[in-house]
Amino acid sequence: MKRRFLSLAFLAALLSAVSALAFAVEPNEMLSDPGLEARARVISRDIRCLVCQNQSIDDSQAELAHDLRVLIRERLLAGDSDQQVRDYLVARYGDFVLLAPPLKPKTYLLWFGPAAIFLVALILIALYFRRRRQDAAPAPLNAEEAARLETLLAEDDDTTAPRREGPR
Structure with a gap:
């Protein structure tokens, strides 16, 4: 079969x-x-x-x-x-x-349209990754957040560990 x-x-x-x-x-x-x-x-x-x-x-x-x-x-x-x-x-x-x-004015879109779409797509991708990279960096802590972090770390620390003086 x-x-x-x-x-x-x-x-x-x-x-x-x-x-x-x-x-x-x-x-x-x-x-x-x-x-x-x-x-x-x-x-x-x-x-x-x-x-x-x-x-x-x-x-x-x-x-x-x-x-x-x-x-x-x-x-x-x-x-x-x-x-x-x-x-x-x-x-x-x-x-x-x-x-x-x-290649004449009536056919410019036909000839150059795909390249223009490709370039726009590349620009949008570059902007997306640039924005994503900027968003990935953490924002610095304000005074209230730094104090809260310090209290949390102090509660967690052993008595033998030296106390930290805030974010560096």
Whole structure:
């Protein structure tokens, strides 16, 4: 029974590894010109799948990704440069379609927001530990507290121990 389970687990792992090797680009999408196909693949790796959102259209199996891959190849066949194809997609879908959005005022928060949050967190942690260190130091005793301490120590002391003269 255990051996059969291990065999099935191995088979499942093997199948998942093989399926991970499958490419999203279908053979009927590929261009006959290897140079244009290479350009199309480079562009496709930089374009976000609007369905999957954290995958490039080159890796995505979504139907929209397929349509965008075909559109890129059509634009390249029509003579567009790589930048013209990217500009066309950005004009149609916005900067969100790019996996690495450009650095411009509209995207400053996207680019610098995580670093700003990290710095604020570091400052807050430093302030917390500084305050904690200050709170850890005992406050000096006032005269009443010192007298009370002295009486408590005197009650506890042996008669042989010398008497203390207050806090030092």
